Amino acid sequence: MSARKRVAILISGRGSNMAALIEAATEPDFPAEIALVVSNRPDAKGLEFATARGIATAIVDHRAFASREAFEAALQAKLAEARIDIVCLAGFLRMFTASFVEPWRGRMLNIHPSLLPEFKGLDTHARALAANAKIHGCTVHFVVPELDSGPIVLQARVPVVEGDDADSLAERVLAAEHRIYPAALKLVAEGKVKGI
Numbered sequence: 001m002s003a004r005k006r007v008a009i010l011i012s013g014r015g016s017n018m019a020a021l022i023e024a025a026t027e028p029d030f031p032a033e034i035a036l037v038v039s040n041r042p043d044a045k046g047l048e049f050a051t052a053r054g055i056a057t058a059i060v061d062h063r064a065f066a067s068r069e070a071f072e073a074a075l076q077a078k079l080a081e082a083r084i085d086i087v088c089l090a091g092f093l094r095m096f097t098a099s100f101v102e103p104w105r106g107r108m109l110n111i112h113p114s115l116l117p118e119f120k121g122l123d124t125h126a127r128a129l130a131a132n133a134k135i136h137g138c139t140v141h142f143v144v145p146e147l148d149s150g151p152i153v154l155q156a157r158v159p160v161v162e163g164d165d166a167d168s169l170a171e172r173v174l175a176a177e178h179r180i181y182p183a184a185l186k187l188v189a190e191g192k193v194k195g196i
Protein backbone atom coordinates (compact mmCIF):
# COMPACT_ATOMS: atom_id res chain seq x y z
CA MET A 1 0.00 0.00 0.00
CA SER A 2 1.22 3.51 -0.71
CA ALA A 3 2.00 5.79 2.23
CA ARG A 4 -0.96 6.75 4.36
CA LYS A 5 -2.17 10.29 3.78
CA ARG A 6 -1.57 12.68 6.66
CA VAL A 7 -4.86 14.21 7.76
CA ALA A 8 -5.64 17.22 9.94
CA ILE A 9 -9.11 17.54 11.47
CA LEU A 10 -10.34 21.05 12.27
CA ILE A 11 -12.91 21.35 15.05
CA SER A 12 -14.63 24.00 17.14
CA GLY A 13 -16.59 21.93 19.64
CA ARG A 14 -17.87 18.47 20.54
CA GLY A 15 -15.86 16.62 17.93
CA SER A 16 -18.00 13.51 17.46
CA ASN A 17 -17.22 13.39 13.73
CA MET A 18 -13.55 13.86 14.60
CA ALA A 19 -13.84 10.87 16.96
CA ALA A 20 -15.42 8.77 14.19
CA LEU A 21 -12.52 9.63 11.86
CA ILE A 22 -9.95 8.85 14.56
CA GLU A 23 -11.61 5.48 15.24
CA ALA A 24 -11.70 4.59 11.55
CA ALA A 25 -8.04 5.50 11.11
CA THR A 26 -7.01 3.01 13.79
CA GLU A 27 -7.85 0.22 11.32
CA PRO A 28 -4.55 -1.04 9.90
CA ASP A 29 -5.71 -0.88 6.29
CA PHE A 30 -7.23 2.63 6.51
CA PRO A 31 -5.43 4.77 3.89
CA ALA A 32 -5.04 7.84 6.11
CA GLU A 33 -3.68 8.67 9.53
CA ILE A 34 -4.91 11.48 11.73
CA ALA A 35 -1.72 13.47 12.22
CA LEU A 36 -3.18 16.59 13.83
CA VAL A 37 -6.36 18.00 15.36
CA VAL A 38 -6.67 21.78 15.35
CA SER A 39 -9.28 23.78 17.22
CA ASN A 40 -9.99 27.48 16.95
CA ARG A 41 -11.51 27.28 20.43
CA PRO A 42 -9.33 26.41 23.45
CA ASP A 43 -12.34 24.85 25.23
CA ALA A 44 -13.44 22.51 22.41
CA LYS A 45 -14.50 19.20 24.00
CA GLY A 46 -13.04 17.22 21.13
CA LEU A 47 -9.48 18.18 22.12
CA GLU A 48 -9.67 15.92 25.18
CA PHE A 49 -10.61 12.88 23.10
CA ALA A 50 -7.83 13.53 20.58
CA THR A 51 -5.24 13.98 23.31
CA ALA A 52 -6.40 10.80 25.05
CA ARG A 53 -5.82 8.97 21.75
CA GLY A 54 -2.27 10.30 21.56
CA ILE A 55 -2.96 12.60 18.62
CA ALA A 56 -1.11 15.91 18.32
CA THR A 57 -3.40 18.87 18.92
CA ALA A 58 -3.04 22.58 18.33
CA ILE A 59 -5.13 25.58 19.24
CA VAL A 60 -5.26 28.47 16.81
CA ASP A 61 -7.62 30.87 18.56
CA HIS A 62 -9.13 33.22 16.01
CA ARG A 63 -9.68 35.84 18.72
CA ALA A 64 -5.91 36.23 19.09
CA PHE A 65 -5.52 37.57 15.54
CA ALA A 66 -6.21 41.03 14.19
CA SER A 67 -7.59 39.78 10.88
CA ARG A 68 -9.01 36.69 9.21
CA GLU A 69 -5.90 36.58 6.99
CA ALA A 70 -3.57 36.53 10.02
CA PHE A 71 -5.63 33.73 11.59
CA GLU A 72 -5.53 31.71 8.39
CA ALA A 73 -1.78 32.24 8.00
CA ALA A 74 -1.24 30.77 11.48
CA LEU A 75 -3.50 27.85 10.67
CA GLN A 76 -1.74 27.23 7.36
CA ALA A 77 1.61 27.26 9.18
CA LYS A 78 0.39 24.49 11.53
CA LEU A 79 -0.81 22.41 8.58
CA ALA A 80 2.46 22.88 6.70
CA GLU A 81 4.57 22.09 9.76
CA ALA A 82 2.67 18.79 10.18
CA ARG A 83 3.05 18.01 6.44
CA ILE A 84 -0.72 17.60 6.05
CA ASP A 85 -2.09 16.12 2.83
CA ILE A 86 -5.85 16.30 3.53
CA VAL A 87 -7.89 18.58 5.80
CA CYS A 88 -11.23 17.45 7.26
CA LEU A 89 -13.52 20.13 8.67
CA ALA A 90 -15.65 18.60 11.41
CA GLY A 91 -17.90 21.11 13.10
CA PHE A 92 -15.40 23.89 12.40
CA LEU A 93 -17.35 27.10 12.78
CA ARG A 94 -15.20 29.65 10.95
CA MET A 95 -15.59 30.76 7.37
CA PHE A 96 -12.45 30.80 5.21
CA THR A 97 -11.30 33.28 2.61
CA ALA A 98 -10.89 32.08 -0.96
CA SER A 99 -7.11 32.53 -0.68
CA PHE A 100 -6.99 29.99 2.12
CA VAL A 101 -9.30 27.50 0.43
CA GLU A 102 -7.90 27.56 -3.13
CA PRO A 103 -4.58 25.81 -2.43
CA TRP A 104 -6.54 23.05 -0.65
CA ARG A 105 -8.99 22.50 -3.51
CA GLY A 106 -9.52 18.75 -3.87
CA ARG A 107 -7.81 18.11 -0.54
CA MET A 108 -10.23 19.64 1.97
CA LEU A 109 -13.49 17.99 3.05
CA ASN A 110 -16.47 19.13 5.11
CA ILE A 111 -19.45 17.36 6.62
CA HIS A 112 -22.77 19.16 6.43
CA PRO A 113 -25.98 18.03 8.15
CA SER A 114 -28.35 18.14 5.17
CA LEU A 115 -28.75 16.65 1.73
CA LEU A 116 -26.94 19.42 -0.15
CA PRO A 117 -27.81 21.48 -2.10
CA GLU A 118 -30.82 21.60 0.24
CA PHE A 119 -30.42 23.59 3.45
CA LYS A 120 -27.00 25.19 3.17
CA GLY A 121 -25.93 27.10 6.27
CA LEU A 122 -27.12 26.70 9.85
CA ASP A 123 -30.15 25.20 11.65
CA THR A 124 -30.58 22.56 8.98
CA HIS A 125 -32.73 20.18 11.05
CA ALA A 126 -35.25 22.81 12.13
CA ARG A 127 -35.42 24.07 8.55
CA ALA A 128 -35.98 20.55 7.17
CA LEU A 129 -38.84 20.05 9.64
CA ALA A 130 -40.32 23.45 8.82
CA ALA A 131 -40.22 22.52 5.12
CA ASN A 132 -42.06 19.28 5.96
CA ALA A 133 -39.25 17.20 4.47
CA LYS A 134 -39.82 13.45 4.58
CA ILE A 135 -36.19 12.63 3.86
CA HIS A 136 -33.28 14.53 5.34
CA GLY A 137 -29.63 13.53 5.67
CA CYS A 138 -26.01 14.57 5.50
CA THR A 139 -23.30 15.25 2.95
CA VAL A 140 -19.52 15.05 2.77
CA HIS A 141 -18.23 17.44 0.13
CA PHE A 142 -15.03 19.05 -1.06
CA VAL A 143 -14.60 22.59 0.22
CA VAL A 144 -14.68 25.46 -2.27
CA PRO A 145 -14.82 29.17 -1.49
CA GLU A 146 -18.64 29.28 -1.74
CA LEU A 147 -20.27 28.00 1.46
CA ASP A 148 -21.51 24.36 1.43
CA SER A 149 -21.17 24.18 -2.35
CA GLY A 150 -18.27 21.95 -3.38
CA PRO A 151 -18.40 18.62 -5.25
CA ILE A 152 -20.18 15.93 -3.25
CA VAL A 153 -18.29 12.81 -2.18
CA LEU A 154 -21.01 10.90 -0.27
CA GLN A 155 -24.49 11.48 1.08
CA ALA A 156 -26.71 9.52 3.44
CA ARG A 157 -30.48 9.79 3.40
CA VAL A 158 -32.19 9.77 6.78
CA PRO A 159 -35.97 9.51 7.23
CA VAL A 160 -37.90 12.14 9.14
CA VAL A 161 -40.30 10.28 11.45
CA GLU A 162 -43.58 11.22 13.11
CA GLY A 163 -42.99 13.31 16.22
CA ASP A 164 -39.42 14.32 15.31
CA ASP A 165 -38.08 17.56 16.70
CA ALA A 166 -34.81 19.18 15.67
CA ASP A 167 -32.90 17.31 18.39
CA SER A 168 -34.21 13.83 17.62
CA LEU A 169 -33.64 14.40 13.91
CA ALA A 170 -30.14 15.75 14.54
CA GLU A 171 -29.29 12.64 16.54
CA ARG A 172 -30.41 10.32 13.74
CA VAL A 173 -28.51 12.35 11.14
CA LEU A 174 -25.39 12.44 13.32
CA ALA A 175 -25.25 8.64 13.39
CA ALA A 176 -25.23 8.72 9.58
CA GLU A 177 -22.54 11.42 9.57
CA HIS A 178 -20.31 9.14 11.62
CA ARG A 179 -20.68 6.44 8.96
CA ILE A 180 -20.17 8.49 5.83
CA TYR A 181 -17.31 10.76 6.91
CA PRO A 182 -14.79 7.94 7.39
CA ALA A 183 -16.03 6.28 4.19
CA ALA A 184 -15.61 9.52 2.25
CA LEU A 185 -12.15 10.16 3.65
CA LYS A 186 -11.16 6.64 2.63
CA LEU A 187 -12.28 7.25 -0.96
CA VAL A 188 -10.42 10.55 -1.17
CA ALA A 189 -7.25 9.24 0.51
CA GLU A 190 -7.17 6.33 -1.92
CA GLY A 191 -7.54 8.74 -4.82
CA LYS A 192 -10.79 7.05 -5.92
CA VAL A 193 -12.72 10.33 -5.79
CA LYS A 194 -11.23 13.63 -6.91
CA GLY A 195 -12.54 17.10 -6.16
CA ILE A 196 -11.05 18.76 -9.21
Ligand code: GRF
Pocket residue numbers: 011013014015016017018090091092111112113174177
Ligand atom coordinates in the same frame (compact mmCIF):
# COMPACT_ATOMS: atom_id res chain seq x y z
C1 GRF B 1 -22.24 18.10 12.79
O1 GRF B 1 -23.62 17.98 12.72
C2 GRF B 1 -21.69 18.51 11.45
O2 GRF B 1 -22.42 18.02 10.39
C3 GRF B 1 -21.82 20.01 11.50
O3 GRF B 1 -21.55 20.37 12.83
C4 GRF B 1 -21.81 19.27 13.68
C5 GRF B 1 -20.53 18.98 14.40
O4 GRF B 1 -20.68 17.97 15.37
N1 GRF B 1 -20.94 20.61 10.52
P1 GRF B 1 -19.38 17.29 15.99
O5 GRF B 1 -18.52 18.42 16.57
O6 GRF B 1 -18.69 16.53 14.90
O7 GRF B 1 -19.89 16.39 17.07
